[in-house]
Amino acid sequence: MLKLEARQNQSRLWTVGSPLLAVLLTAILGILLFLSLGKNAMQGIQIFFWEPISSGYRVGELLVRATPLLLIALGLAVCFHSNIWNIGAEGQFIIGAIAASGVALMAGPNTSRWIVLAVILAGMVGGMLWAAIPALLRDKFNASEILVSLMLVYVAAMFLNYLVFGPWKDPEGFNFPQSKTFSTATQIPILFSGLRVNLGIIVALAGGLGLWVFLFRTRLGFAQQVAGIAPAAARYAGFSSRKALWLALLVSGATAGMAGAFEVAGPIAQLTPTLPAGYGFAAIIVAFVGRLHPVGMVFSSLLMSMFYIGGELAQTKLGVPNSIGGVFQGLLLFSLLTCDTLIMYRIRVVPALRKPRGT
Amino acid sequence: MQSPRLQVVNVTKKYPSVVANDGVSLTVQPGEIHALLGENGAGKSTLMKIIYGAIKPDQGSIVFNGIPVQIRNPKEARSIGISMVFQHFSLFDTLTVAENVWLGLGKELSLQEVTNAIEEKAANYGLEINVHRPIHTLSVGEMQRVEIIRALLGNPNLLILDEPTSVLTPQAIDRLFVVLRKLSAEGCSILYISHKLHEIRELCTACTVMRAGRVSGTCDPRKETIGSLSRLMIGAEPPELEHHVRTPGEVILRVQHLSLMREDQFGHDLDDISLEVRAGEVVGIAGVSGNGQRELLFALSGEDRRAAAEMVQLSGRFVGGMGPAHRRKLGLHFVPEERLGRGAVPSLSLAQNLLLTRTNAVRSNGWIDVRQMNDHAQKVISRFNVKAGGPGSAAKSLSGGNLQKFIVGREIDANPRMLIISQPTWGVDVGAAAHIRAAILELRDQGVAVLVVSEELDELFEICDRLHVTYKGRVSPSINRAQATVEQIGEWMSGMWPATAARESGSPDVRCVEKASTDHGGKHAQA
Numbered sequence: 001m002l003k004l005e006a007r008q009n010q011s012r013l014w015t016v017g018s019p020l021l022a023v024l025l026t027a028i029l030g031i032l033l034f035l036s037l038g039k040n041a042m043q044g045i046q047i048f049f050w051e052p053i054s055s056g057y058r059v060g061e062l063l064v065r066a067t068p069l070l071l072i073a074l075g076l077a078v079c080f081h082s083n084i085w086n087i088g089a090e091g092q093f094i095i096g097a098i099a100a101s102g103v104a105l106m107a108g109p110n111t112s113r114w115i116v117l118a119v120i121l122a123g124m125v126g127g128m129l130w131a132a133i134p135a136l137l138r139d140k141f142n143a144s145e146i147l148v149s150l151m152l153v154y155v156a157a158m159f160l161n162y163l164v165f166g167p168w169k170d171p172e173g174f175n176f177p178q179s180k181t182f183s184t185a186t187q188i189p190i191l192f193s194g195l196r197v198n199l200g201i202i203v204a205l206a207g208g209l210g211l212w213v214f215l216f217r218t219r220l221g222f223a224q225q226v227a228g229i230a231p232a233a234a235r236y237a238g239f240s241s242r243k244a245l246w247l248a249l250l251v252s253g254a255t256a257g258m259a260g261a262f263e264v265a266g267p268i269a270q271l272t273p274t275l276p277a278g279y280g281f282a283a284i285i286v287a288f289v290g291r292l293h294p295v296g297m298v299f300s301s302l303l304m305s306m307f308y309i310g311g312e313l314a315q316t317k318l319g320v321p322n323s324i325g326g327v328f329q330g331l332l333l334f335s336l337l338t339c340d341t342l343i344m345y346r347i348r349v350v351p352a353l354r355k356p357r358g359t
Numbered sequence: 360m361q362s363p364r365l366q367v368v369n370v371t372k373k374y375p376s377v378v379a380n381d382g383v384s385l386t387v388q389p390g391e392i393h394a395l396l397g398e399n400g401a402g403k404s405t406l407m408k409i410i411y412g413a414i415k416p417d418q419g420s421i422v423f424n425g426i427p428v429q430i431r432n433p434k435e436a437r438s439i440g441i442s443m444v445f446q447h448f449s450l451f452d453t454l455t456v457a458e459n460v461w462l463g464l465g466k467e468l469s470l471q472e473v474t475n476a477i478e479e480k481a482a483n484y485g486l487e488i489n490v491h492r493p494i495h496t497l498s499v500g501e502m503q504r505v506e507i508i509r510a511l512l513g514n515p516n517l518l519i520l521d522e523p524t525s526v527l528t529p530q531a532i533d534r535l536f537v538v539l540r541k542l543s544a545e546g547c548s549i550l551y552i553s554h555k556l557h558e559i560r561e562l563c564t565a566c567t568v569m570r571a572g573r574v575s576g577t578c579d580p581r582k583e584t585i586g587s588l589s590r591l592m593i594g595a596e597p598p599e600l601e602h603h604v605r606t607p608g609e610v611i612l613r614v615q616h617l618s619l620m621r622e623d624q625f626g627h628d629l630d631d632i633s634l635e636v637r638a639g640e641v642v643g644i645a646g647v648s649g650n651g652q653r654e655l656l657f658a659l660s661g662e663d664r665r666a667a668a669e670m671v672q673l674s675g676r677f678v679g680g681m682g683p684a685h686r687r688k689l690g691l692h693f694v695p696e697e698r699l700g701r702g703a704v705p706s707l708s709l710a711q712n713l714l715l716t717r718t719n720a721v722r723s724n725g726w727i728d729v730r731q732m733n734d735h736a737q738k739v740i741s742r743f744n745v746k747a748g749g750p751g752s753a754a755k756s757l758s759g760g761n762l763q764k765f766i767v768g769r770e771i772d773a774n775p776r777m778l779i780i781s782q783p784t785w786g787v788d789v790g791a792a793a794h795i796r797a798a799i800l801e802l803r804d805q806g807v808a809v810l811v812v813s814e815e816l817d818e819l820f821e822i823c824d825r826l827h828v829t830y831k832g833r834v835s836p837s838i839n840r841a842q843a844t845v846e847q848i849g850e851w852m853s854g855m856w857p858a859t860a861a862r863e864s865g866s867p868d869v870r871c872v873e874k875a876s877t878d879h880g881g882k883h884a885q886a
Contacts, residue, residue: 010706216727217726217727217729218725218726218727219714219718219721219725219726219727220725222711222714222727225707226704226707226715229704229705229706229707230700230701230704230705232697232700232701233700233701233702233703233704233715235662235683235701236660236662236683236693236695236701236702236715236716237683237684237714237715237716238661238682238683238684238685238687239684240682
């Protein structure tokens with residue numbers, strides 16, 4: 001018989017090992033899934049775990065997807081470290097993209113290249129404003145930021161639809177619900193010609209470094225973490241819980257909004273109703289699989305990005321729905337939650353009870 | 360020859376990291392009041408829970424009234440005549456006394472029958488209680504009475520009491536002892552768990568001493584001295600503290616007519632509290648816990664800053680509205696009663712925990728100098744003799760005593776002008792406790808003002824120059840320790856201090872005094 005036994009201390013081995021085991025478990029479950037669908041399981045696994053990194057172009061695409069995931073996850077990590085549950089990064093991403101589009105649409109053929117900065121800044125401000133709503137409601141009325149931020153995702157999506165179906169619809173767009181294509185001056189600089197990877201990935205990696213410094217080398221970041229793990233200790237130390245709330249939500253709103261700007265002024269270059277690809281939600285998984293640690297989140301954002309691309313490839317190559325990518329993402333999260341048990345518990349083999357009770 | 364009431368033979372219980380009981384044996388005779396003495400963590404509670412069926416031992420056997428028994432759960436324990444009163448009560452606040460007792464019994468009895476049974480037991484043992492009052496209106500001593508009555512309803516022949524006096528005033532302790540002696544005279548054996556040596560010498564007729572999971576000796580406590588019992592318990596006698604007579608200096612902390620509504624519904628309103636602490640004196644606040652100490656400390660530390668600015672003054676500055684960090688800058692440091700989760704963050708290292716209240720390693724731009732932080736932590740660890748792996752050890756990996764030494768050390772190391780300590784030695788082993796008390800006195804001799812809030816009267820009498828008492832959110836006038844007696848402080852702990860002295864400075868709030876005196880009346884009626 002197996003028995004779960006509480007550990008005295010967290011296992012360091014399994015803090016790192018659990019995400020790796022979770023990836024393995026996800027792959028195994030994936031194989032079972034393909035088998036049950038009557039597909040070639042090995043090909044399926046190859047599509048998810050190998051093909052996305054099989055060529056330079058595909059790696060580029062991987063990075064394109066990883067950029068918003070990592071950026072958003074970094075901001076969410078600040079929230080989750082402080083025990084503030086911003087579930088609405090998707091909404092902040094959308095509003096950020098809308099604000100960035102607003103600036104980008106003002107550009108003409110003669111606009112200076114520097115407008116890119118204004119576009120990115122507008123995205124950040126948009127995301128921050130959207131995140132400020134749950135912060136304000138929590139601060140003033142103690143409203144749950146989980147519900148408020150989540151509900152605001154749908155408000156943001158509606159607002160996006162209103163704009164592209166209404167005032168911002170491209171008059172020459174054959175009545176398609178989308179804005180005009182942005183002028184090239186607003187294009188986020190591309191890193192390598194021929195690939196779609198842009199400056200965003202550099203900013204995201206720099207953000208990871210910034211997060212590490214903030215969390216582990218500044219008193220402000222320390223206060224933020226204490227507010228999350230031990231609120232009474234934070235109060236004792238005199239760290240303001242209101243400050244922690246506002247800081248966490250504004251930072252995560254800014255990164256989500258920035259991700260929106262990079263996305264809309266980058267690979268897409270126009271505002272369309274299909275912009276929300278679920279990055280805001282997937283980033284929650286990225287943050288947890290990455291252990292809320294910057295380095296971990298770099299890897300987990302790549303992994304989640306693989307599942308996005310894998311889903312699309314599986315659709316064309318295996319003839320399964322695109323949502324298989326989402327299934328993989330979900331499997332990963334559940335596997336991780338399961339494997340995390342090993343951090344606080346160990347499995348011990350105990351002799352079976354000779355005389356079970358009730359017999 | 361009658362067989363012993365209870366024989367515990369060679370019981371062993373191992374946990375992954377610690378052997379809680381290692382070959383423990385214990386014999387209790389019928390009608391004996393048997394003390395189980397030991398420090399925190401010596402394994403007393405584990406042994407009691409094994410006897411009461413709440414924990415299964417790995418090895419060993421239990422013989423009850425001459426019959427070997429295997430007690431699988433507390434219900435079985437009660438059915439063979441073993442009852443236990445836990446340190447922490449399990450009562451529902453919103454239900455009445457009778458309803459609470461009824462809940463714990465079988466379905467066979469009606470509420471009326473239970474009520475009658477309670478009243479009969481209560482009258483029999485002098486445990487007066489109004490069965491129709493809801494629990495939340497009772498004092499802690501009365502709640503304990505409910506628990507004891509509940510335990511007695513099963514007509515036990517072994518009653519286990521876990522640290523029963525930690526929540527009682529000295530007078531209530533005397534009344535409890537009368538009840539226990541009556542029970543023992545009727546043949547009921549009592550297993551009395553405590554670490555208070557003088558109580559054991561006064562009450563018990565036999566004693567088993569535990570140390571680090573083993574039995575370190577058995578004795579007749581009436582024939583032992585405090586010193587010899589202490590040697591059995593910790594392997595040494597507690598060191599004598601040095602007291603120097605000093606004249607206190609200027610007033611450092613002045614609390615003036617501090618009144619605050621409660622934040623939490625089971626808390627206490629603070630009611631016109633005034634007190635002073637001068638440089639170079641230790642002032643103590645006695646009182647049964649849950650009488651407003653928590654709320655008062657929140658207001659003094661700055662964790663609660665709803666007080667008007669002038670209600671709390673530090674060296675003449677009005678600090679009532681300032682937060683903890685601000686007050687700390689002005690020299691007020693505070694050690695809270697909860698070590699894990701408030702005084703320290705359990706999962707963070709000792710070095711990081713330094714950052715809660717100390718900014719030596721933080722540069723003006725907010726950058727943390729990790730090297731300096733670790734050096735500083737190492738300094739505190741060595742200066743205060745903290746047993747820890749090093750600055751990187753997680754706070755929760757330390758024993759209670761060592762963590763307390765670290766936290767107290769962290770605050771003393773800041774060279775405070777005013778130090779407030781709540782329950783300085785709560786749950787701390789005797790050695791560390793002596794260390795902490797000595798550090799407090801040393802601080803006083805350096806001219807620091809110290810305010811100590813404690814439930815342990817012995818401790819307050821040992822280290823304080825003046826004493827206050829809190830009762831239901833009010834604080835008594837102070838009395839010099841040299842003139843105070845345990846009996847007097849005990850009376851004050853039930854709110855019965857001379858009301859006039861408390862209002863010498865012509866308080867406008869006369870109504871308060873009247874309310875206070877009705878409180879006394881109520882307390883009398885209960886007593």
